Amino acid sequence: MTIKLNLLPPELAVDKKTASILKSVRAFNLILTALFVIFTIGLSAYFIFASVMLKNKLAGLDSLKNKIKTLQTSEQQMVLLKDRIKKINTAQAKPSSLTNLDAIDPILSTLSQESQMTELNVDIAKIVFLISFKSTFDLTDFFENLSKSTGFESATLTSFGFSPLTGYLVGINIIPK
């Protein structure tokens, strides 16, 4: 039979409830200390690992930057090329009277040998021309070709004259599409 002896003076004794709280807090302290150590070691390890990683990355970046510096001429050419292409496209997009000349050329090329284009004014917005025809046949032939053409928005007969010596003189104003 075991006998429990308490040799402590009664003023040093703690009650059961307090003793159990103390025991729990001590255990919690131990766990928290262990967690703190693990946390600190883990954080330090990660910090060291991340520092090394960053150092390597920065070293890699430096070498890449040096490589790009050796390719600086190519980079300048790329910037220049992109800039020039953009400006070339801007200039190319500007209207040209050549488009109108292209549109009227097939009609004028069907003129007979006797007919003569005395004047042709082409700009970006309109085409104005004067043609002299020797015969009525040439005149009707020209108007037939003009009516068949679809390369313009409207054609206005601005003048029409006739002289027995020179034939017909026709002025036309064309508004392209």
Add this chain to the structure above:
Amino acid sequence: MQNFLKNIPESTKKMISVVTPLIALIILFVIVGKFGWSKVGNLRSRIVIAQKDETVLIQKAKLLETISDTLSSGSAISTAVMPENNSALVVLTQLKILSGTRGVFLGNVKSGAEVDDESGLSRVDITFDSRGTKESVIAFLKDTRNLAPIVKLNKIKISQALGETLATVSVMTFWSELPKTIPSVTEGISDLTPEERATLTEIGGLIQPIFTELPAAEGGKEDPFGI
């Protein structure tokens, strides 16, 4: 003071001795956590930035290495098509050469003053007369679209007399200053788009101006006085 400590009950003393390390641990946790976490967070964000920069630089270096051939020829062609300085003289030379090949006589050439075009480019207007047969004059005018620097026909006035065709033509030609800055080393650069490549192919087919470099003079005349 000693009396005060002696009067504290034993259970309270023990509780204090156990709770004090607990509070100290919690404070340590907070301090280390806050300080360490911010340091690690800072490192992580720097690594992320470095990784991004690395990706951009690798892509940039790769692009510049692979495209360098296209770039050197392309930039030369594009600069001939859209020069840095007033292109009037080069265009006049180009027109003269072209008229020669088309059997057209060029005369009465006048060049206007530099103007700022509404497109943001610099522009100069050139007027000239071209004489020849109707076919050759029209072919010459149509061929101007194949010239470098860019030539845009503004007004064309054609008249015919005694079998000869006279065209009084007004053309515009453009130029623009070269870019003054290049992006920073860590800034990415994009490849040429299909549209840009198409433009490059198109301008590659234009008639480029020929520049002749004069040989440098060798020394000078010998001193005729033998001094």
